[in-house]
Amino acid sequence: MSSSRALVGSTIVLAATGVAAAGAVALGIRQRARRERPQRADSRLVAKWVLEEPWKGNWSVIERHVSASYVGQDLAASESMLGPAGLRSALERYVSAFPDGRVTVEEQIVSGTRVTSRWTLTGTQTGELDGLLPSGKQVTVSGLTVSRLDHDLVVEEWRSWDRLGLLVQLGAISEPAHA
DSSP states (O other), X not given: OHHHHHHHHHHHHHHHHXXXXXXXXXXXXXXXXXXXXXXXXXXXXXXXXXXXXXXXXXXXXXXXXXXXXXXXXXXTSSSOEXXXXXXXXXXXXXXXXXXXXXXXXXXXXXXXXXXXXXXXXXEEOOSOBTTBOOOOOEEEEEEEEEEEEETTEEEEEEEEEOHHHHHHHTTSSOOOOOO
């Protein structure tokens, strides 16, 4: 009888030890997963990175933070930008025309899943842009971009900027008469 009690007692101790070990393993797995899971970036930062970083040569930000289903509307363009490749292609035209160009986000407002960014572009036109030969002129233009995000991905953007001001600064057109 005492060997039977010892066997039961040993079985209980082994079972309790197994449960404790399993709990410790599960806790370790949860903690490791939490450490390895990337932190969700602040939507303001994501919108800022997508606007500023390509001008610094950091094109990978588009691959990381622009959705495959991205649709971008630029009120100065005739066609939508589709996907990361569409956004990159549109930006490359300007970056090649203004290789020293920089976009600086001046102010941002967040409302739900949307981030509105007011930005300024400064640069010198040393490359061709839409048929305009390099002028060597420095420009400063302002714009607004409304970005809609889904987690850490920009899925939609609406951009409005002073294209007329850019063309006047480059000497491509005369400054409109003031009334």
